[in-house]
Amino acid sequence: MVRLTKIYTRSGDAGRTRLGDMSETDKHDLRVDAYGDVDEANSAIGLARSALGTAHTLDRVLSTIQNDLFDLGADLCVPESDQPREWEPLRVKPDQVDALEAHIDHLNADLEPLNSFILPAGTEASARLHLARTVCRRAERKVSALLASGARVNGDVLRYLNRLSDLLFVMARTANDNGKADVLWVPGGQRG
Numbered sequence: 001m002v003r004l005t006k007i008y009t010r011s012g013d014a015g016r017t018r019l020g021d022m023s024e025t026d027k028h029d030l031r032v033d034a035y036g037d038v039d040e041a042n043s044a045i046g047l048a049r050s051a052l053g054t055a056h057t058l059d060r061v062l063s064t065i066q067n068d069l070f071d072l073g074a075d076l077c078v079p080e081s082d083q084p085r086e087w088e089p090l091r092v093k094p095d096q097v098d099a100l101e102a103h104i105d106h107l108n109a110d111l112e113p114l115n116s117f118i119l120p121a122g123t124e125a126s127a128r129l130h131l132a133r134t135v136c137r138r139a140e141r142k143v144s145a146l147l148a149s150g151a152r153v154n155g156d157v158l159r160y161l162n163r164l165s166d167l168l169f170v171m172a173r174t175a176n177d178n179g180k181a182d183v184l185w186v187p188g189g190q191r192g
Contacts, residue, residue, distance in 0.1 A: 030146045035076040037139035038161075042069040044132035045168075051125040058171055061103055065164065068096055072157055076143070080152040092156040100163040107170045112179035121183040122176035129175055133168035136161055 049062050071090055078089040120130030140161040147153050173179045 030149055031076060034139060034142035034146050035073040037142050038069055038073045041132055041135040041139050042066050044135045048125060048128035048132050051128050072160060075154050075157055091154050092160050094156055097156055097159045097163055100167050104167050104170050107174050110178050111173050117185040119183040119185055122181050126172045126175040129168050129172035133165050136165040136168060140165060
């Protein structure tokens with residue numbers, strides 16, 4: 001279990017931070033940026049959960065996802081290495097991605113078919129889930145950029161974020177009365 005006894009250390013005051021392997025990097029490093037976006041997605045999911053309430057069927061799944069996102073942040077925080085470690089880093093596993101796919105399939109079966117793109121609107125919970133989805137997509141793009149930079153990253157991290165954004169889309173529709181209250185995009189509909 002993690003124990004935090006002091007919240008501030010002053011070690012980041014010069015724009016540097018330590019990764020989980022104790023190596024030092026800039027706070028604007030792509031890796032730090034990526035797990036920062038994951039943290040923001042997690043916070044957005046917390047806001048969505050507060051709008052849904054603990055009795056909602058999606059709350060338990062979102063609670064598990066929030067814990068998974070901490071695992072994912074820890075995974076990103078410890079760069080992959082061929083060097084042996086004294087400890088086993090926490091890594092996202094394929095079964096976590098599989099669980100997201102199972103939730104997507106289960107929820108999507110009850111949704112109204114889509115005949116148009118939908119706007120990120122409707123109920124408050126739906127709008128918050130859409131916001132979490134867009135932050136998750138940003139985190140996915142950052143991890144993709146990190147991979148493109150040549151950094152080593154667990155491939156299940158990118159897969160997890162990709163599936164999570166899809167699940168958040170389906171959950172947003174679920175929160176809109178299973179899609180019946182979705183707000184449809186009308187291309188050029190506001191032009192005179």
